[in-house]
Every structure is written in structure tokens, then in C-alpha cells.
Amino acid sequence: MKQILTFGTAALLMATPALAEPGKWTDEPVRIVVTFPPGGTSDLIARVLAQYFESEYGQKAVVDNRPGAGGTVAADFVADQDPDGTTLILGNNAPFTIAPTQFEDLPYDPMGDFTHIAYLGASTPALFVQPDSGITSLEAYIDQAKGEGITYGSSGVGSITHILGQAVDGALGIEQIHVPYQGSAPAIQDFRAGVLEAYYDMVALNRDLITEGETQPIALAAPARSPLFPDIPTFRELGHDVVIENWTGLSGPAGMDPAMVETINDTVAEIMQLDAVIAQLAQFGIAHTPMESAEFTTFVEDAIATWAPLILSAKVNG
Numbered sequence: 001m002k003q004i005l006t007f008g009t010a011a012l013l014m015a016t017p018a019l020a021e022p023g024k025w026t027d028e029p030v031r032i033v034v035t036f037p038p039g040g041t042s043d044l045i046a047r048v049l050a051q052y053f054e055s056e057y058g059q060k061a062v063v064d065n066r067p068g069a070g071g072t073v074a075a076d077f078v079a080d081q082d083p084d085g086t087t088l089i090l091g092n093n094a095p096f097t098i099a100p101t102q103f104e105d106l107p108y109d110p111m112g113d114f115t116h117i118a119y120l121g122a123s124t125p126a127l128f129v130q131p132d133s134g135i136t137s138l139e140a141y142i143d144q145a146k147g148e149g150i151t152y153g154s155s156g157v158g159s160i161t162h163i164l165g166q167a168v169d170g171a172l173g174i175e176q177i178h179v180p181y182q183g184s185a186p187a188i189q190d191f192r193a194g195v196l197e198a199y200y201d202m203v204a205l206n207r208d209l210i211t212e213g214e215t216q217p218i219a220l221a222a223p224a225r226s227p228l229f230p231d232i233p234t235f236r237e238l239g240h241d242v243v244i245e246n247w248t249g250l251s252g253p254a255g256m257d258p259a260m261v262e263t264i265n266d267t268v269a270e271i272m273q274l275d276a277v278i279a280q281l282a283q284f285g286i287a288h289t290p291m292e293s294a295e296f297t298t299f300v301e302d303a304i305a306t307w308a309p310l311i312l313s314a315k316v317n318g
Contacts, residue, residue, distance in 0.1 A: 153187030
């Protein structure tokens, strides 16, 4: 355990006033740590939360970007902080779902060293192919992979898109040729240049390419169709149980006062119901599902178990 609850800290938490309503939970500014550089989906969501924490409830908040080592730099930092509600992490698959299996010597316990507070939502990845390839269905994609073979790009070894590609191999009984890139942008650049036949990426990030006919989505790795593009079928409805979403949530160090956790969870829930926030999240392709803290904690634990065999299959652990 990273956080040791001393007698003095315990006494302070016991003295904390009961917080049962949404709103401000500390007089100090809150730091929301993000595992990626500025500009990505996690960063944008964190900035939306910081904005509305202050504008709606007077809770000052700032975003602190700490990228590196698959999100573990940020997570390790947060695990070492005091559980006073002033340091939170905009968590996601990278440090909490993938890293526990990917890294043998993880410097933190993804469950024991954190208080998992609020689920925010998930973005949906999909399989994309060349629009002039003649492949318009998943069955045609399978035939191509089993015949002449097919090459796909991902945003890097061990990334969610790489692991999704491995999951598709197993579920569909095929063997795609994987080409890893440093991020999705260079993969898409090569795709548009005709170097790649296919790639996996988030649907929302490819909105313009889809609309302009520069890429052909084949199937979503989500439990249900995307409201952004309702015509794209899911792998599941096509008979293949492939569901790998890029989830995000808000967590803090272990040992946070339960009343404070409830206040933060309720505050997040109210913010996520604001029309302006719903519209902003839709632009990121994020679908929000309300969860109590206990539900979110179970969600993270289950996600680790679900992803472990996929990561092992992708051979990115070590």
C-alpha cells in the first residue's frame, strides 16, 4: 500500500464534516492529474471537469499533465499523495487496466493504492479499412485476412488499438499483420497514403474521415452502436464478442474519507448531466453512465481481469 493512514490522519478524517450534497469538498485547489500530454481526450475531459467544478460549485481545480510509461508515472505520483481530496487522477485503461498485466514491477497497486471515485464514460474504438478496398462487411474482412492477408496499424505496442487487434484475431480466427506506430496520427497518415489496408482507432477521432468518405468503418468494439454513427454495427451483433472500450474515471489516493468521496461522485454526476457538458462529451465520443463509487471500484477490478488475457495474448507484458 502506498498510503499509510497514521493516527493523526485518521483523526483528521474522522473530524471532517459530513459531506452529503454535491459541491465544494475542500478549501484548497484541486489538482486533476492526467496521464497524457495536453490535447488528448483525457486532457479535454479533465479540463471540462475543472471548469465546471469551479463555475458551478466554487471548487478551484487545475489540470496537471504527467505523461509517461503508459500512464504509470501519473498513477504512481497520485498514489503517494495525501488522501485529502486535493489530488485526483483522470484515470483510464492505461494505468489501471493495462499496466497491471503489462508491467511486472508496477510501483503501485491499482486497487489497494487508490480510491476509485467516479466513472466518467468510454469512447469507442472501431476497425477501419480502405474505402476503395471492396471490403464493406466484417465477413469480407475475414475472407481477406484468411486469403491474401491484411495489414493493420495501431497507435503502438501495448496500446488499446493493438490489444483490440489481438482480440479480433482471437475472436475471428484470423491473423492480421500488425504495424505499430507512435500514436494514431502517423498510422492514419500511412493509411491515407495507401501503406496500410486497415487500422483501429476511436470513432470520434475519425469523424471527419468517415463523413468525407476517406475511411470505411467496419465494426465497433462496443456493447452498443454509437450515437455518432448509428449505421456502424458492433462486433457483438455480428456474432463476435469483442468489446474493448477506452474508459475514463476519476480516482484519488487510498484512504479518502467516504463522505468526501460521495460528494465528489455526486458533483461529477451533476456536471455530467449538464446539457453543455453532454454536448462537449459527444464531440469526444464519450458516452457517460452514472456509477456509485462502489460500482466503479468493482468495474476497475473486473476490467483488470477481463483485459489480462488480451494483454498476455498481445505479448506486451514484461
